[in-house]
Amino acid sequence: MKKEKELKKIINILEKHEDPAALELLEEVGTNSSCDEVRRLTAKALVSKNTPESLSIVISYTGKGINDLSTNVAMSTINEILSLKDKENAIKILSETEKIHENQNVKETARSVKALLNFA
Numbered sequence: 001m002k003k004e005k006e007l008k009k010i011i012n013i014l015e016k017h018e019d020p021a022a023l024e025l026l027e028e029v030g031t032n033s034s035c036d037e038v039r040r041l042t043a044k045a046l047v048s049k050n051t052p053e054s055l056s057i058v059i060s061y062t063g064k065g066i067n068d069l070s071t072n073v074a075m076s077t078i079n080e081i082l083s084l085k086d087k088e089n090a091i092k093i094l095s096e097t098e099k100i101h102e103n104q105n106v107k108e109t110a111r112s113v114k115a116l117l118n119f120a
Contacts, residue, residue, distance in 0.1 A: 008041060015045035023049070027057050031064040039064075040073045047080040047090075055081075055089050059110060060097045066109050078113055082120045091117060 011030065014022045023046075030042025043065045046054040058065025058077050065077040081090050094117070097110035 004037070007038065011038075011041045011045050015048055020053075023051075023054055023057075026054075027061075027064075031057065031061070036070045036073055039068060039070065040076045043068070043073060043077040044080050047077060047084065050084060050086060050089055052089050052093060055093045059090070059093045059113070060101060060106065062103055062106055066113055067106055078116070081113060082116060087117055087120075 011026070014026050014030075026042050026046055030045070031039055033039050033042070043058050046058045046065070049055075058081075061067065063069065066074050066081070068074045068077065081087075084090055091114065094110045094114040098107050098114060101107045101110070
């Protein structure tokens, strides 16, 4: 319980930090963790940053965010994207991913999330 609380604090600090190194750390350590909860919290932090760079990680990267192998992490990330107040960056990254990504599964997931955004 204490470790989980400390982990949440660390991810929260990285989420608020604007240094590109914070984004790199979230991507390299958080999204590659073997723990679903760490990946879920990291994806949430990346979505809340709401920058093209952070959204690209959770939208376009194979095995991360909306493309995570864990349904829990993927659905949590999609819910975070849907709850964004400003969806402009997300729509842009989803559209780009749908058009140019080489992995068909990633393209289809981006298309599906984009459709959900249009209804949200």
